[in-house]
Amino acid sequence: MIKLYIANQTCSQTVQIIANELGLKPQLIHYDVFGKTTSNDDNFAEINPLGYVPVLVLDNDQKDLLSETITISSYLADQHPESELAPARGTLERVKFDQLLTFLATEIAQKHIPLMRKLMTEDGAEWTRNKLVSAYTVLDQRLADGRAYLTGDVFTVADAYVFGTWWHERSGAPITHLKNLMAYKARIDARASVKQALKDEAEIVAVHEERKSA
Numbered sequence: 771m772i773k774l775y776i777a778n779q780t781c782s783q784t785v786q787i788i789a790n791e792l793g794l795k796p797q798l799i800h801y802d803v804f805g806k807t808t809s810n811d812d813n814f815a816e817i818n819p820l821g822y823v824p825v826l827v828l829d830n831d832q833k834d835l836l837s838e839t840i841t842i843s844s845y846l847a848d849q850h851p852e853s854e855l856a857p858a859r860g861t862l863e864r865v866k867f868d869q870l871l872t873f874l875a876t877e878i879a880q881k882h883i884p885l886m887r888k889l890m891t892e893d894g895a896e897w898t899r900n901k902l903v904s905a906y907t908v909l910d911q912r913l914a915d916g917r918a919y920l921t922g923d924v925f926t927v928a929d930a931y932v933f934g935t936w937w938h939e940r941s942g943a944p945i946t947h948l949k950n951l952m953a954y955k956a957r958i959d960a961r962a963s964v965k966q967a968l969k970d971e972a973e974i975v976a977v978h979e980e981r982k983s984a
């Protein structure tokens with residue numbers, strides 16, 4: 771059985787959603803990013819010395835570990851090309867898709883984190899929030915032609931990643947005026963794979979909390 775290390779309300783939701791879209795049922799293990807404990811007492815420093823989720827443990831002979839949200843999600847999608855969760859590798863469509871994932875990782879996901887953790891000077895925070903608004907505006911403009919999802923009418927890894935890094939309330943980036951984006955987010959919220967991911971996440975977080983207080 772594959773194992774997936776996740777943290778509460780973080781980018782690991784992306785991988786959960788993709789796994790759910792594919793009907794995979796990874797064993798979930800919760801990592802408390804502040805307390806540094808795991809729900810099954812694994813030493814997370816040994817799992818990922820960089821200290822972050824998501825981490826996927828494959829069920830091959832080597833029990834290979836994969837990290838990096840877009841890498842894990844794209845790997846799962848590529849194992850199931852019929853799902854259309856990512857375009858075929860080696861095509862120009864895929865290059866453009868990878869460009870979009872890199873944009874989401876660097877211009878959105880990683881821009882939110884120091885803001886959420888309140889690690890920035892006032893000038894730095896303002897600069898970073900403006901960057902975020904610009905990045906989300908690019909997404910809003912993509913959606914302006916009425917497409918349901920970022921690359922067209924099919925839900926992909928990119929859409930799961932937008933959901934998994936939907937942190938504008940926590941980072942204070944004002945984006946609710948972006949109407950196409952807000953309507954798109956509501957479409958993602960309604961997906962069964964997303965609802966299931968939130969439910970499973972809440973359950974394993976509760977198990978971990980109980981274990982900590984036992």
Ligand SMILES: N[C@@H](CCC(=O)N[C@@H](CS)C(=O)NCC(=O)O)C(=O)O
Nearest residue numbers: 777780781803821822823824838839
């Ligand atoms: N480069 C990694 C970054 C992942 C990341 O920032 N994970 C956060 C949650 S979204 C985390 O686990 N942070 C804990 C920490 O860095 O201490 C990726 O893209 O997956």
